[in-house]
Amino acid sequence: MTASVNIVKLAELSPEERERCLKRTESDLGPYLEKVEPIVAAVAEEGDEALARFTRQFDKAPVTADRLAATREDFIRARKTLAPDLIEAIAFAARNITRFHEDQKPEEMWLHEVSPGAFAGDRMTPIPSVACYVPRGKGSFPSTVMMTCIPAKVAGVEKIVIVTPPGPDGNIDDATLVAAEAAGVSRIFKCGGAQAVAAVAYGTESVPRCAKIVGPGSPWVVAGKRLVADLIDTGPPAGPSESIIFADGTVDGRLCALDLLIEAEHGADSSAWLVTPDARVVAAALAALPGFFKEMSAERVGYAEAVLQGPQGGIMLCPDAESAIAFINDYAPEHLQIMSREPMAWLGSFKNAGEILLGEYTPSTLGNFVLGPNHVLPTGGWAKTASPLSVFDFMKRTSIGQVTREGYERLAPHARIIAKYEGFDAHANAVSELRRNLLKN
Incomplete structure (x- = not known):
């Protein structure tokens, strides 16, 4: 098993090798931009016809230009089809996500007296419209529906639409529809990839032009956003999933291995590292991985192995905690989990991460689905300057002054x-x- 997972010793890396460990799949969009450009141009020119054609071509779904939008019957069917426990889990998550973002919402206006007789402040108002991108290629993600749509609703955005690839049957995922209903959104369109990004940037006969697009996606989606950035606010950067688990040696390495697989199973374009100064953690994690693979589907094992054997993942043994922390801050991961019996002791050392999850009872599974904070997080190193998706992404500030x-x-x-x-x-x-x-x- 050791040979099938990258084991990297940080102290032995050259500066170039260390730099390669910091790379993600979206670091070089050149090949994608070249292929995406004609897709974006076709949608701009042909509208719904191009959307339907690309959906048939890329998603292998029997979709026609006149059937791109979800219908009321689709929502009714989804609620009847979905298991009751999943419907309840979605409702539970929606309540926590709503509460978190309601607490996050700023006051509508404030004015402070900056000098006697001079007042300045801000007024917060919602943006007019947003498209929420919900991926589907490697699974179905009702959680992303809630994480993108609920803060938009809380912010007061009037026009919210969802774009998501349909399944091979040409239908939208049932849980996606139920989650949209829980979030109060009814306008959903069967399109994904760069063509969906182009649709909401230009507008088509069916899909409305939007002021902004948010949500995670593949390098194809990221490239599409890059090409239309002069037409639509492309939101915070959110590419393929990535995570780092930092372990200080006070926790069971098997637990670290269990959580290392969470983001690794998203897809071969994901990134996942276990970073530790403790060799015992490395040995325990390696020994545990084969058993955990047996509890996963062949598809997810394939994704996880591709990540842990490839250039974007593995286990990194560091000479000390300081060098581990320095690497992680340079990496600026989307998800950072501090695996320690005393995680708060380490919290102040980490400067760059989309989210930080503390301790043995806070796997990113909880953050991804039900804890409440947003799981649409900056990727590709952008956590150095960008923040998680929030109510603020759906609001704009207007400065107010009176003298x-x-x-x-x-x-x-x-x-x-x-x-x-x-x-x-x-x-x-x-x-x-x-x-x-x-x-x-």
């Missing part, structure tokens, strides 16, 4: 000096005697 006569007398002289220095005559005139004389009249 009284008393406040004006204090601010105007300073503003006039700066305006004159920068060479703006009208700026300076607006806070000069000209204004004072007009106000007197």
